[in-house]
Structure formats: structure tokens, C-alpha cells
Amino acid sequence: MFAGSKFAAFLFDMDGTVLNSIAAAERVWTKWAERHGLDVATFLPTIHGKRAIETIGGLRLPGVDAVAEADALLKAEADDLEGIVPIPGAVPFLKSLPPERWAIVTSAPRELALLRIEAAGIPVPAMMVTAEDVTHGKPAPDCFLLAAKRLGVEARDCLVFEDAPAGIAAGEASGASVMVISATHVHPLQTRHDSIASYDEIGIAVDDTGLISLEQQRDAA
Structure with missing residues (x-):
């Protein structure tokens, strides 16, 4: 080695x-994915290791402001440290x-x-x-x-x-x-x-x- x-x-x-922090992160992202009609099981593996703004931006969801959504996710993740x-x-x-x-x-x-x-x-x-x-x-x-x-x-x-x-x-x-x-x-x-x-x-x-x-x-x- x-x-x-x-x-x-x-x-x-x-x-x-x-x-x-996988459990905490996935709790928050699951709610976000469900709100946007995404297939949670397929989506969750894609969130790890990347910035939220790039994960969201890469989806190219119509009418979604990646900056605003990333800020909201930060607040939600900061509130869930369990x-x-x-x-x-x-x-x-x-x-x-x-x-x-x-x-x-x-x-x-x-x-x-x-x-x-x-x-x-x-x-x-x-x-x-x-x-x-x-x-x-x-x-x-x-x-x-x-x-x-x-x-x-x-x-x-x-x-x-x-x-x-x-x-x-x-x-x-x-x-x-x-x-x-x-x-x-x-x-x-x-x-x-x-x-x-x-x-x-x-x-x-x-x-x-x-x-x-x-x-x-x-x-x-």
C-alpha cells in the first residue's frame, strides 16, 4: 500500500x-426528489460527491432555479444532523x-x-x-x-x-x-x-x- x-x-x-452523513443527506434529498417527481431510487446515488448546485443544474428541470434550490437544501441539511x-x-x-x-x-x-x-x-x-x-x-x-x-x-x-x-x-x-x-x-x-x-x-x-x-x-x- x-x-x-x-x-x-x-x-x-x-x-x-x-x-x-448519508442517512441525513438522503432524508433531505428524498423529500426534494419526491417534490420534483423524480425516481428516488435512481436519483439518490447521483447526489454524492458533487455540489448541490451542479447536481440540480445537471437535471435541467423546467422552471427550477438551481441556486435557490441549493440554498433551500443547505438550510434543510443544516437542520438535520441526526x-x-x-x-x-x-x-x-x-x-x-x-x-x-x-x-x-x-x-x-x-x-x-x-x-x-x-x-x-x-x-x-x-x-x-x-x-x-x-x-x-x-x-x-x-x-x-x-x-x-x-x-x-x-x-x-x-x-x-x-x-x-x-x-x-x-x-x-x-x-x-x-x-x-x-x-x-x-x-x-x-x-x-x-x-x-x-x-x-x-x-x-x-x-x-x-x-x-x-x-x-x-x-x-
Whole structure:
């Protein structure tokens, strides 16, 4: 698992990667989909990993203002934080990282991201890139490129942690290495990248220059 590789920084998606907010998000989006006459079972898998405005805009629903609808969804999601929990092992893993060497890079707006981070008990990162910070959301690489720049490193020297196809594609397009988190996957995701279901499977080592390497935990081998 990335044997011999060292990284300048770790870039984490949020939902499905360091915390599980699927139940809360799907409650809100189910009501929205029903109101607009969409097939809920078909629609729900498409919401993950992308900004709300791009999910709504991509539907091209007649007479629907994507900006207004995304704002309304944000308010609804901010009011529903029930059942949001950390991905197994995420809290101690994040706490083990040098604060200046990691960031959360999420398609959620900053307000919602901070609420979910607090609800899950996830450490608040020193640096975070959210929906408002980029013009083009995932699968465009802009968010990861921006996060790397703000951390003062190159994206190609980073490891991206992702769970959703849009985010994985964004990580790939940025030039970063990618680790897939499968904790919330109902069905196996076909991917060429290394995958873990829990952060308990990995640890880190930091060298004298601050570069980070992954170590597979012996009890997870």
C-alpha cells in the first residue's frame, strides 16, 4: 500500500470519507426528489460527491432555479444532523497528522461542513476547501489543486482520500495519488486504487522533512 511513497500532504473529502452523513443527506434529498417527481431510487446515488448546485443544474428541470434550490437544501441539511458519525478510525488518524499537512476538501458549503464536522466529532482542520471556494466542483480537479496550493505543496505530491466516483475522478485529474475509503459503500466500487474500509487499517510515519508515509497496521494485514 503505497510502499516507499512519501507525501507532502493528505487531502480528505468529507462525506463518506471522514464522516458518514448519508442517512441525513438522503432524508433531505428524498423529500426534494419526491417534490420534483423524480425516481428516488435512481436519483439518490447521483447526489454524492458533487455540489448541490451542479447536481440540480445537471437535471435541467423546467422552471427550477438551481441556486435557490441549493440554498433551500443547505438550510434543510443544516437542520438535520441526526445520525452523523465518524468513519471508523478517522478521529485518531486525523489527530495523528501534522496540522499543517492535511486539509478537508468537500463539495459541501462551509456552513454545512462545519456543522457536520462538529456533529461527528471530527477535528476541525487548519485549512478547508468548500463549495464556495471553486467555480467548478468535482469531478473537476480545482478543489484539490486549490487545497494543495493553500498548503504550499504540489497536488502531485499529495494523497487524496475519497469515496465517490466524482471525487476520485477529481483526485486523479489533479495529479494526486488516491486512496479509496469504502466504509459507506453498499456495493463494491470498481477501482484501480488502494482501498480501505477503516482508518484503523493504516498508520503514518513522518520523516525529518515533514513528508508523510503510510504504514499498514499489523493487525489489519
